[in-house]
Amino acid sequence: GENVEQHPSTLSVQEGDSAVIKCTYSDSASNYFPWYKQELGKRPQLIIDIRSNVGEKKDQRIAVTLNKTAKHFSLHITETQPEDSAVYFCAASPGNQFYFGTGTSLTVIP
Amino acid sequence: GAVVSQHPSRVICKSGTSVKIECRSLDFQATTMFWYRQFPKQSLMLMATSNEGSKATYEQGVEKDKFLINHASLTLSTLTVTSAHPEDSSFYICSARKVGFRDSGRGYEQYFGPGTRLTVT
Numbered sequence: 048g049e050n051v052e053q054h055p056s057t058l059s060v061q062e063g064d065s066a067v068i069k070c071t072y073s074d075s076a077s078n079y080f081p082w083y084k085q086e087l088g089k090r091p092q093l094i095i096d097i098r099s100n101v102g103e104k105k106d107q108r109i110a111v112t113l114n115k116t117a118k119h120f121s122l123h124i125t126e127t128q129p130e131d132s133a134v135y136f137c138a139a140s141p142g143n144q145f146y147f148g149t150g151t152s153l154t155v156i157p
Numbered sequence: 158g159a160v161v162s163q164h165p166s167r168v169i170c171k172s173g174t175s176v177k178i179e180c181r182s183l184d185f186q187a188t189t190m191f192w193y194r195q196f197p198k199q200s201l202m203l204m205a206t207s208n209e210g211s212k213a214t215y216e217q218g219v220e221k222d223k224f225l226i227n228h229a230s231l232t233l234s235t236l237t238v239t240s241a242h243p244e245d246s247s248f249y250i251c252s253a254r255k256v257g258f259r260d261s262g263r264g265y266e267q268y269f270g271p272g273t274r275l276t277v278t
Contacts, residue, residue, distance in 0.1 A: 048217065079265045090250065090269040091201065098265070136200060143189055143254070145267055147201045 049074040051139050053148025060127050061156050068151045070137035071119045077139040080113060080120050085134045085150075094135075095122070127155045160184050161253050163270035170241055170277055178236045178273045180207075180251030186231035187253035191267060192224070195248040207234040207251075241277040249273045 050073040060066050072080075078099040083091035097104045097111045097120065104111050108127075113120040124131055132155045137148040160183040170176050180190055188209045193201040205226055206214040213226035225237040234253075238245055252267035 081266065083269075088272075090271045092269075093266055096266065140265065144191065144203055144206060145252075146203060147193075149200045150198075152198075 049077060049139050049141050049144075049146040051137060051146050051148040053137050053151060055151060056149065057152045057154075059154045059156060062127060062129060064127055066122075066124045066127050066131070066153055066155075068122045068135055068137070068153075069119060070121070070139075070148045071117075072139040072146075073118065074139065074141045075118070076141040079140040080111070081138050081140070081145070082109075082111060082122050083136045083138065083147075085136060087134075091136060124153075127153075129155050129157050131155050158184055159253075159255060159266075159268040161251065161268045161270040163249075163251055163273050165273060166271060167274045168276070170275070172242055172277055173240055175237055175239045176241055176275060178238075178249055178251075178275075180234045180236070180253070180270050182232045182253045182268070185253075185255045187234075187255065188231060190228060190234040190251055190253045192226065192234075192236050193250045193252070195250060195272070197248075201250060204236075238275065241275070243277045246275055246277045249275060 053070045081096035084094045085091045095109050095111050097113050108125045110123040135151045138145040162181045164179045190207040192204045195201050204219045207226045207228040209228045215221045228234040250272040251270045
């Protein structure tokens with residue numbers, strides 16, 4: 048099955064700085080890679096996603112890059128704000144199912 | 158929109174009893190729903206894929222006789238934790254995918270329910 052690794056597990060940045068979270072996956076059949084933000088006690092919310100036919104996607108302060116050859120993808124958040132503080136999960140999908148990374152707890156220090 | 162609800166939001170039960178959790182897609186149809194389990198400060202672990210009108214597909218290591226899944230309609234899937242034990246205490250989250258949703262890059266997204274906090278005493 049698919050195995051997704053995510054780093055770092057915790058990340059603290061100053062407000063305004065950038066944050067980068069990296070994930071690797073094992074199944075070459077994975078073709079969809081979403082990123083979810085989860086606040087404490089709440090449901091995961093999709094923040095950005097990328098399909099395997101695209102190398103990069105950007106949505107305002109958030110961008111995702113994908114390297115299919117190396118089987119890794121990254122989330123980039125620029126100009127971080129305190130409200131960006133949350134746990135972020137990457138996922139890889141080889142079909143219907145999503146397999147999630149272990150999560151990154153991001154803290155943005157005002 | 159794409160709203161998924163879960164009921165109950167919290168449940169406490171005694172060891173040895175069974176608990177049923179409902180997952181509903183409120184404004185769309187979902188042939189496929191998914192059940193996840195999340196321990197505190199940990200990731201979402203996929204337990205099973207719930208298929209409308211057919212048997213669920215369980216991930217390796219998940220006991221199908223303990224976690225019974227029924228997907229009786231296009232808007233409802235239920236997870237029953239049978240003979241619950243304290244180690245079953247966890248946060249259970251469901252998700253659903255839309256039927257026939259076509260867009261240039263979408264149609265892959267899963268919409269998550271708010272989760273159910275199960276505590277077994």
